Structure formats: C-alpha cells, structure tokens
Amino acid sequence: MSKKDIKVALIGNPNTGKTSLFNQLTGLTQKVGNYPGVTVDKKQGTCKLSATQNAVIIDLPGTYSINPTSVDESIVLKTLLKKDIKESPDVILVVADVENLKRNLLLFSQIKDLEIPTVLAINMVDQMTRKGISIDLTALKEELNTEVVLISARKNQGIEAVKAAIIKCHVAAKATPMCDNKKIDPAYFEELKAINPNYTLYELWLMVTQKNFPEEITKQEKEKLLSFNKDVSKLKKYQHKETIYRYQEINKILKNTYLVDKSKAKDLRAKLDKVFTHRIFGYFIFLLVLLLIFQSIFDWSSLPMDLIDTTFAELSDFARSNLPTGVLSDLIVEGIIPGIGGVIIFIPQIAILFLFIAVLEETGYMSRVVFLMDKIMRRFGMNGKSIIPLISGTACAIPAIMATRTISSWKERLITILVVPFTTCSARLPVYAILISLIIPDTKIFGFYNLQAFTLLMLYALGFVTAILAAYILQKTLKIKSNSFFVVEMPNYKLPSVKNVLFDVLEKTKAFVLGAGKIILALSVVLWFLASNGPESYKNAEQNTIEKVANKNLGADELQQKIAAVKLENSYIGIMGKSIEPAIRPLGYDWKIGIALITSFAAREVFVGTLATIYSVGSDDENTTTIKEKMRSEINPATGKKIFNFPAGMSLLVFYAFAMQCMATLAIVKRETKTWKWPLIQLFGMTGLAYVCSLIVFQILK
Amino acid sequence: MNTIASLHIGEMGYISEESLDSIPLKLLEMGCLPGAEVQLVQIAPLKDPLYICVNGSHLAIRKETASKIKILKSE
Ligand SMILES: Nc1nc2c(ncn2[C@@H]2O[C@H](COP(=O)(O)OP(=O)(O)O)[C@@H](O)[C@H]2O)c(=O)[nH]1
Numbered sequence: 001m002s003k004k005d006i007k008v009a010l011i012g013n014p015n016t017g018k019t020s021l022f023n024q025l026t027g028l029t030q031k032v033g034n035y036p037g038v039t040v041d042k043k044q045g046t047c048k049l050s051a052t053q054n055a056v057i058i059d060l061p062g063t064y065s066i067n068p069t070s071v072d073e074s075i076v077l078k079t080l081l082k083k084d085i086k087e088s089p090d091v092i093l094v095v096a097d098v099e100n101l102k103r104n105l106l107l108f109s110q111i112k113d114l115e116i117p118t119v120l121a122i123n124m125v126d127q128m129t130r131k132g133i134s135i136d137l138t139a140l141k142e143e144l145n146t147e148v149v150l151i152s153a154r155k156n157q158g159i160e161a162v163k164a165a166i167i168k169c170h171v172a173a174k175a176t177p178m179c180d181n182k183k184i185d186p187a188y189f190e191e192l193k194a195i196n197p198n199y200t201l202y203e204l205w206l207m208v209t210q211k212n213f214p215e216e217i218t219k220q221e222k223e224k225l226l227s228f229n230k231d232v233s234k235l236k237k238y239q240h241k242e243t244i245y246r247y248q249e250i251n252k253i254l255k256n257t258y259l260v261d262k263s264k265a266k267d268l269r270a271k272l273d274k275v276f277t278h279r280i281f282g283y284f285i286f287l288l289v290l291l292l293i294f295q296s297i298f299d300w301s302s303l304p305m306d307l308i309d310t311t312f313a314e315l316s317d318f319a320r321s322n323l324p325t326g327v328l329s330d331l332i333v334e335g336i337i338p339g340i341g342g343v344i345i346f347i348p349q350i351a352i353l354f355l356f357i358a359v360l361e362e363t364g365y366m367s368r369v370v371f372l373m374d375k376i377m378r379r380f381g382m383n384g385k386s387i388i389p390l391i392s393g394t395a396c397a398i399p400a401i402m403a404t405r406t407i408s409s410w411k412e413r414l415i416t417i418l419v420v421p422f423t424t425c426s427a428r429l430p431v432y433a434i435l436i437s438l439i440i441p442d443t444k445i446f447g448f449y450n451l452q453a454f455t456l457l458m459l460y461a462l463g464f465v466t467a468i469l470a471a472y473i474l475q476k477t478l479k480i481k482s483n484s485f486f487v488v489e490m491p492n493y494k495l496p497s498v499k500n501v502l503f504d505v506l507e508k509t510k511a512f513v514l515g516a517g518k519i520i521l522a523l524s525v526v527l528w529f530l531a532s533n534g535p536e537s538y539k540n541a542e543q544n545t546i547e548k549v550a551n552k553n554l555g556a557d558e559l560q561q562k563i564a565a566v567k568l569e570n571s572y573i574g575i576m577g578k579s580i581e582p583a584i585r586p587l588g589y590d591w592k593i594g595i596a597l598i599t600s601f602a603a604r605e606v607f608v609g610t611l612a613t614i615y616s617v618g619s620d621d622e623n624t625t626t627i628k629e630k631m632r633s634e635i636n637p638a639t640g641k642k643i644f645n646f647p648a649g650m651s652l653l654v655f656y657a658f659a660m661q662c663m664a665t666l667a668i669v670k671r672e673t674k675t676w677k678w679p680l681i682q683l684f685g686m687t688g689l690a691y692v693c694s695l696i697v698f699q700i701l702k
Numbered sequence: 703m704n705t706i707a708s709l710h711i712g713e714m715g716y717i718s719e720e721s722l723d724s725i726p727l728k729l730l731e732m733g734c735l736p737g738a739e740v741q742l743v744q745i746a747p748l749k750d751p752l753y754i755c756v757n758g759s760h761l762a763i764r765k766e767t768a769s770k771i772k773i774l775k776s777e
Pocket residue numbers: 012013014015016017018019020021062123124125126127151152153154155362363494495496497500
C-alpha cells in the first residue's frame with residue numbers, strides 16, 4: 001500500500017507557466033472534471049512524487065490575488081477557503097515568473113497567511129541570464145520561510161526538485177504567516193481575530209471582505225463578521241493599506257536576494273509591440289491572422305473530412321453486407337454508424353481552430369488583440385476580452401461561453417454569452433457546406449476566388465455582424481448596472497510550446513466529443529427509431545403500396561423504393577415533419593426538411609445526419625452513395641422541381657445562420673447565468689429571427 | 703494636475719501618494735503603487751485603452767481609470 005495521495009493545487013498569476021508545469025507533472029493522466037458545488041471545470045491529474053508517494057495535482061485559473069474580480073478568479077478563493085478535508089489542498093504550489101517576482105510574491109504572501117503549506121516554484125529561469133537576473137536562493141528560502149525551487153517548465157528543468165519540495169513541505173506540514181495585518185490597525189484586527197481563533201486572521205479578513213463564509217461558521221460569528229462589513233470605506237482603505245504593506249515586506253525580502261542588471265534587460269517586446277499595436281498595421285495584421293486561420297481551416301480539414309465521410313459510408317456498406325438482416329443490424333447500419341460519423345467529422349475543423357487559438361494565446365498575441373479591440377467592442381456593450389469568445393465561437397459555442405469567465409463586468413459578460421451563438425460554429429459548417437455545394441455553382445469570381453468559398457465567407461461575416469448588432473441592441477435594452485473595470489496584462493512574446501498547444505487542443509476537442517457528441521449520437525439513434533416505426537398506416541404501407549401499383553408493372557427495385565418512401569412518410573418522424581409542413585412551406589421547405597429542422601433543434605449538425613438517415617431509409621438501395629448525391633437528386637413530387645433549389649437553399653442557409661439549435665449550448669448558458677431566463681431568450685429570440693429572415697429571403701428569391 | 707492619461711507615449715512619471723484611494727485594488731495588487739514609476743508605452747489606435755508599464759508589470763487599462771491616477775512627471 002502506498003501512502004495517501006497528496007493533494008497539490010497550482011496557483012499563480014496568469015502566464016507564469018502553471019499549465020506548462022501541470023503538463024510536465026501529470027502528462028497524459030490529466031482530465032477535466034467538475035468542482036462539486038461550483039460548476040466550473042477542474043483540471044486534475046496524478047503525478048508520482050517518489051517510489052511510495054503519489055500526488056493529485058489541480059491546475060487552477062490564473063489570478064493576481066485572492067481578492068477575485070471575475071468568476072475565474074473566485075474559484076481560487078473558493079478552493080483555498082474550503083476547510084473540509086476531502087476537497088482542500090494539502091500543499092499549495094505557487095508558480096511565479098522569475099521576471100516579475102515582486103508582483104508574483106503578493107499572491108504568495110496572501111496564500112502564506114492562510115497557513116497552508118506552500119512551495120514556491122520560480123519558473124522561466126532559462127530567461128535569467130538573458131534578463132540579467134540573479135537570485136540568492138538560500139537567503140530567499142530563509143526569508144520566505146518556505147521551500148523555494150528554481151524551475152523551467154518549458155525546458156523540463158527542476159521538476160524533480162519540485163516533487164521533492166512538495167514531499168518535504170507536506171511532511172513538515174507547518175506554515176507560518178508572512179504578514180500580520182494587526183500592524184495596520186491593532187485594535188481592529190485584534191477584535192476580528194477574537195471572533196473565532198480557530199481561523200487564521202487572514203481567513204477571517206477574507207470572510208469579511210469577500211463575504212464568503214465556510215459552512216461550519218455559526219450564525220453569531222457570521223453576524224459579527226458582517227458587522228465589520230458595515231463601514232465600506234474603512235474596509236476599502238484597509239485593503240489598500242494591506243496591499244501596500246505586503247509590497248513593503250516583499251521589497252524588504254527581495255532587496256538582498258533578487259538582483260536585476262538593468263543594462264542587460266533589453267528585449268524584443270517593444271519592437272514587436274510597435275508593430276502589433278500600430279494604429280493601422282495592428283488591425284491589418286489581425287485581419288490577416290483571421291483570414292489565415294479561416295483559410296487553413298478549410299485547406300487542412302477538407303482532406304480528413306472527406307476521408308471520414310467516405311470511410312463511414314463504406315463502413316455502413318460493409319456492415320450491411322456482413323451482418324445478418326434484422327432490427328439490430330438496421331440500428332447499427334442506419335443509426336449508430338452514421339451517428340458516430342456525424343460527430344467524428346467535426347474533429348478536424350475544431351482541432352485546427354483550437355490549435356490556432358492556443359498558439360495565439362501562447363505567443364502573447366491575443367492580449368494585443370484585446371488591447372486593440374477594447375474600445376470598439378465597448379461601443380457594442382462588450383469588452384476587449386470578448387474577442388476571444390467570439391473567435392472561439394467559430395469552433396464551438398460551448399468553450400467560447402466558458403472563455404467569457406475572465407470578463408469581470410457582468411453586463412459585458414452576459415452580452416457576450418448571449419451573442420456568441422450567432423458566430424458560425426463548426427456544427428453549422430457541414431450544413432453550409434452541403435447546401436452551398438447544392439445551390440452555388442463551383443465557378444471562380446474575380447478570376448481567382450471560388451464562388452462557393454466566397455459564399456461561405458459571407459456566411460461567416462453574417463454571423464459576426466449579427467452578433468455585433470445583437471450586442472448593440474442588448475446594450476441599449478438590458479438594464480443591468482455593473483462596473484466595467486478593465487485591466488489586461490500584456491505578457492511577453494514567446495514561442496509557443498508544442499506540448500502546451502497539443503494538450504490544449506486535445507482537451508478541448510475531447511470536451512466537444514464527449515459533450516456535444518453524446519447528444520448527437522443519442523439523437524441519431526432516436527431518429528432512426530422514429531423513422532423505422534410508425535402507427536397502423538406505417539405497418540400497412542407495404543401491403544397498400546403493392547395493391548395500389550399492382551397494375552403499373554413496376555420492376556422489383558422500383559417497387560421496393562416506392563414502398564420505402566411510403567413507409568417513411570407514414571413513420572412517426574414523417575408524421576412530425578408533415579405536421580409542421582404548413583408552417584415551413586412559406587420558407588420553401590418540404591416535410592423531409594421539416595424532419596431535419598425538428599431534429600436539429602437539439603444540435604444543428606444533426607441536419608446532415610438526419611437527411612442522411614432519411615435518404616438511406618427512403619431509398620433502400622444496396623450502394624450507400626454519399627449524402628450529397630442523394631440530396632442533389634431529390635425531387636419534389638408535387639412540383640417536379642429539385643427540392644434543394646436556389647431560393648429554398650438560401651432560405652435554409654439563413655435559417656441555420658440565425659436559429660438557436662443547440663441543446664448543449666443552452667445547457668451551458670443556463671449553467672453560467674444560473675437561470676433559464678437567458679437561454680430561453682436566446683432560444684426564442686434567435687429562432688424567431690431565423691424564421692422571419694428565411695421567410696423574407698425565400699419570398700423575395702422565389 | 704497630471705494623470706497617467708496625460709502622459710505622452712514613452713513618457714514617465716511617479717504615481718503620487720495622494721491618489722491611493724482612487725487606484726482600484728486590483729491595479730494596486732498588480733503593482734500600480736503610489737511612488738512607483740510608470741511609463742506610458744502605447745496608446746490604442748482609438749485613443750483608449752492605454753498600455754503602461756509600472757513596477758515591471760505591462761498593463762492595459764482604460765483611459766477612464768488612468769485619468770483618475772495622479773502622477774508627478776519626471777523630467
Ligand atoms: N521561457 C520559458 N517560457 C515558459 C516556461 N514555462 C512556460 N513558459 C511559457 O509561458 C507561457 C505561459 O505558460 P502557461 O503554462 O500557459 O501559463 P499559465 O497561464 O500560468 O497556465 C507559455 O507561452 C509557455 O510556453 C519556461 O520555463 N521558460
């Protein structure tokens with residue numbers, strides 16, 4: 001039996017290398033879970049510290065102090081104030097950037113005052129010589145009264161020393177505070193401490209300032225603590241004083257232990273900043289970056305996507321010819337295989353977009369974009385930081401909505417959450433792709449630009465413009481008071497680390513497959529069931545059809561097709577599609593599209609899968625041709641014209657651009673806004689807009 | 703009275719002691735302390751936000767915040 005695992009929490013300023021260190025320590029053992037109670041993702045992994053001792057490592061969001069100003073940062077406070085043994089960390093590993101040790105030590109000093117065993121890992125020591133920094137490690141250890149290790153997470157240096165320090169710190173299990181708030185106002189803090197001596201003074205102080213009380217605190221104590229809260233200006237003043245006092249202590253310590261030779265510290269930053277934040281080039285470069293991303297997503301993903309498409313079609317054929325006939329085989333061939341294919345097909349595009357976002361964040365460029373865009377975004381009720389969710393939204397709205405957590409103003413954050421689903425997520429792409437290939441000719445415009453690609457670009461633009469306009473309207477109509485405080489750190493430019501980028505892409509892609517993927521697969525199966533079952537008229541379809549066409553002398557194949565079509569029409573799903581047909585006929589759709597609309601109300605991408613299912617159910621031929629070919633040849637029996645003609649296709653494109661058709665997103669919005677009000681507003685607002693716009697488009701073009 | 707917002711690009715100043723109360727806690731925590739030297743590194747194309755360097759931290763803050771933080775210009 002090995003000893004009980006040590007729980008280690010990684011805490012530090014943003015961009016100090018917490019995630020890099022986390023990746024080094026845990027490798028592929030990491031997984032994303034939920035904090036119980038706080039519905040926020042928790043990244044966790046295991047690490048072998050020594051032959052007999054393992055550790056569970058938790059990666060926390062970056063923060064500058066434990067006084068939170070955003071949802072992201074409040075997680076750190078909540079984790080630290082937890083007293084129950086199961087959840088609270090045994091050892092805190094503070095990761096600091098060697099270049100900005102002073103500021104990093106502020107957070108360290110606060111954590112130290114909670115009297116939790118703390119290890120300080122000073123990261124990026126590979127930069128020390130270049131920046132002319134020297135550290136007296138022994139003296140620093142002495143002064144800080146804790147384990148200090150110099151590491152380079154990127155170069156994989158000092159990792160073993162971190163592990164040893166964690167064990168040592170855990171065994172010693174003693175921690176002394178670094179600052180004593182009593183020095184600010186002895187009487188005031190003496191009185192505070194007297195409320196419950198079981199807590200450290202700093203814990204009590206945090207309860208007062210953050211109004212965050214542990215469960216085990218009694219009612220009387222809580223009341224006493226709240227009474228400290230009455231004099232807000234005094235509280236604020238003391239918080240200010242405390243911060244200054246902490247910096248004074250830190251300066252004292254660093255004075256003799258941390259030296260910087262300023263003459264050596266010249267860097268690339270200033271030069272690059274001149275270019276990237278230039279009033280003209282800055283925007284120009286950003287636009288180029290966006291175009292590059294956009295172009296690459298298509299260039300790089302088309303091959304794997306075609307491959308996936310044909311592989312799954314072949315797999316269906318293979319299964320069909322090798323499995324015994326029966327309900328179970330039908331389920332596999334018509335339900336499960338296309339369902340899984342419908343999830344897998346997104347992976348290339350999502351992964352490529354996340355790859356770019358990860359690279360932009362890693363290099364430090366994303367903060368420059370935030371800087372460039374803040375003023376513009378503010379006019380539309382958002383925040384420079386909203387640009388990251390809006391770009392992420394072109395992969396998937398779910399991670400995009402999570403990315404809004406860094407926005408500290410509630411109104412700006414809410415508006416961002418509400419408009420993100422307008423951006424063209426990858427679930428819309430297969431719908432767009434198939435419709436565009438059906439209704440837009442494959443020709444070149446201006447001699448070189450592919451018309452189909454141009455249409456897609458316009459749809460992306462439509463998504464962004466609608467998002468921005470919607471934000472503007474929301475800004476004017478939402479009556480929410482919230483302070484809009486904004487501060488962003490501009491990190492140093494860095495070359496991205498391959499490991500970090502790959503882990504990030506892997507994590508987000510996995511989250512998509514497991515989250516949205518489950519819904520898609522489940523729906524595919526439900527859909528298959530609804531399409532292959534029905535009331536009385538469905539069961540009699542075969543008999544009736546044979547009788548009806550008995551005098552027409554049809555061939556066996558033709559007869560079989562006729563039967564299948566009648567069956568589909570009379571299946572449960574056919575009945576549902578038919579029942580909404582009157583409502584969608586003005587938009588140019590028939591009942592088969594109606595079926596696809598119904599099923600895509602859970603997730604858009606199901607549109608393609610549904611049509612695939614409908615057509616493979618409808619035309620029961622042995623060769624499963626690709627979905628596209630089937631749709632192209634689909635004729636409306638009433639008019640004799642193609643169903644997917646230009647007006648109907650355009651109307652569908654507009655519908656999919658605007659409608660809120662993603663159950664997974666609605667669930668996330670509910671989680672993040674803590675009420676059903678906002679997801680419902682999204683559902684009805686967006687879908688209503690979609691209906692009206694599609695109606696207009698079809699009626700004009702028809 | 704000079705504030706961070708009245709600096710020109712590249713110019714430096716010292717944050718004055720009297721503006722302690724008007725500096726948001728978060729900025730204080732990030733190193734924007736009274737007495738610290740502050741440099742205006744860059745102004746965003748639309749004149750807002752401002753990109754400053756103080757106490758080794760490179761920060762972007764909005765003009766509204768910057769115009770509340772008084773400074774003494776250094777020659
Ligand atoms: N030079 C150098 N860069 C590092 C080191 N550790 C991390 N980085 C880089 O610092 C940036 C921020 O790292 P990350 O792990 O995402 O930090 P987090 O925000 O604290 O999770 C990334 O670009 C990393 O590649 C290091 O030891 N040396």
